[in-house]
Amino acid sequence: MDPLKEMFNKKFYQHFATGFASADKNFNKEAFVKDVTENMEGLSLNGRLRNTAIVLKKYLPANYQQSVEIMFRAAPLLNTGYTALVLPDFVALYGKDHFDLSMEALKHFTAFGSSEFAIREFLKTDLVKTLAVLNEWAEDKSQHVRRLASEGSRPRLPWSFKLEQIIKNPTLTTGILEKLKADEELYVKKSVANHLNDISKDNTAYMLQLVKSWDKNNPHTSWIIKHAIRTLIKKGDKDSLAIFNFEKNVKVRLDKLKLSAAVIRLGEALQFEFQLTSEKNTPQKLVIDYAIHYSKSSGELSKKVFKLKEITLLPGQQVQIIKKQLFRDLTTRKHYKGKHLIEIIVNGKVLGSKTFSLVL
Incomplete structure (x- = not known):
């Protein structure tokens, strides 16, 4: 049994339904809880997450905009963390034909959990248009939104599918990384470093060329670069060792x-x-x-x-x-x-x- 999936248990769903009932007087709390828990035992963590979004749609208005408005009101009343990914998952499932509203929703919901997985569905559908939004978000005042710009566009984000077009052409996210290379927030810096580390697995020379052009005298940039090249350092990559003057010929x-x-x-x-x-x-x-x-x-x-x-x-x-x-x-x-x-x-x-x- 996967203990993590118990984040989505009956107690959680009762709290979840209470939040939605407070946000929408027409929300059928009892029916939702019965429906969403009926066959949940055999579902994995991500299976329960997806099932929650699917069942939720049955209890919200058919109109997507109205559903999103209710989710906006409900979000502050729900648990934060991984279970909050239900809201972005709903957007990924049902918001493809409402791009601008869906982008607004993902930007808002990411502060409660993260929209990093959901935004990838839009990158897969319309890479150019979605990357343009992420480039704007990279300059947002919220660290959650800035982090989403980097994390959501990672070529090899764990627990998600690969972004093959970015793997083939890593310059597609250079604008995002350039805007975040000196970010002061650790939450953002970790994401930028992991994004660069992802790039290094397929395009080592390009990643090293990029970070070599950055100012290592900036402590935030230096932190990002050092963590970005950690995998290469562990392998003894001489070009990576040279960036911070680590000894290439160890004696x-x-x-x-x-x-x-x-x-x-x-x-x-x-x-x-x-x-x-x-x-x-x-x-x-x-x-x-x-x-x-x-x-x-x-x-x-x-x-x-x-x-x-x-x-x-x-x-x-x-x-x-x-x-x-x-x-x-x-x-x-x-x-x-x-x-x-x-x-x-x-x-x-x-x-x-x-x-x-x-x-x-």
């Missing part, structure tokens, strides 16, 4: 890599420590990462890289590093018993590894 020795235990139980933390020694006669600017190769249900290993720290190592200098990694199940990761591997990575180069076992 560092790894010593005394130790694990706190050879076997750990689920719910416990594994402590690891190691020593790095510079073997170069000039300072080396380093990005130190570590990777865990998790055992999958098949027994194969799946690699996940984690950021550890950035340091400048002087000639002959030694540094001791200690870190703990907690092993517990998350909604995004389930652990399996068996052999695991930990690697120490410096500027994308694996310097050493150790194995350990996880028991449940």
Whole structure:
């Protein structure tokens, strides 16, 4: 059972229906709750989200504009967060023939949850027209709207379909990114960095050329660039390392890599420590990462890289590093018993590894 789907449970629907009943005196609260919960047990999280929008249409006016007006009144009365995506999903399903009104609705609803998935349906239908709107939104006073401009047009947004035209031609979103490259809001900066990281997976040279033209002296721009190139840095991409003057030809020795235990139980933390020694006669600017190769249900290993720290190592200098990694199940990761591997990575180069076992 997917625990996340329980965000859409009977208690939620009762609250949801109460909000709509307050916004529309003709809304049949009891009938809606009965209808929307009738067959929800077999539905996934996104299945429940979509079903809510479909059932909601049956209880709102047939006229799309009137329905949107009711949703505008209801939105402040509903829960915020993921469940608020019902409103943008309604717009994506039923608003294609009402472009201007739908854009106004998505802009408004994004502050309650996010319209990032819904806007992609309009990008798929009319890319040029929708991108023109997103370019305007990139200069909006609301951080939610600015973030939507970047997040909604990401080439490879997780949990959504790829935007193949943008993957083929990443310059289509350059105007949006240029307007947001020095945004002060972390919520927006994360999206811009993730958008650039998406681009790097298909158009590495273009993405690097773009960020190299930006002013790294601006702290907000610098933050965005550093997070945008994180995947390339982890792979040891020399052009990415050069952007922030990280050492391209690392000469560092790894010593005394130790694990706190050879076997750990689920719910416990594994402590690891190691020593790095510079073997170069000039300072080396380093990005130190570590990777865990998790055992999958098949027994194969799946690699996940984690950021550890950035340091400048002087000639002959030694540094001791200690870190703990907690092993517990998350909604995004389930652990399996068996052999695991930990690697120490410096500027994308694996310097050493150790194995350990996880028991449940």
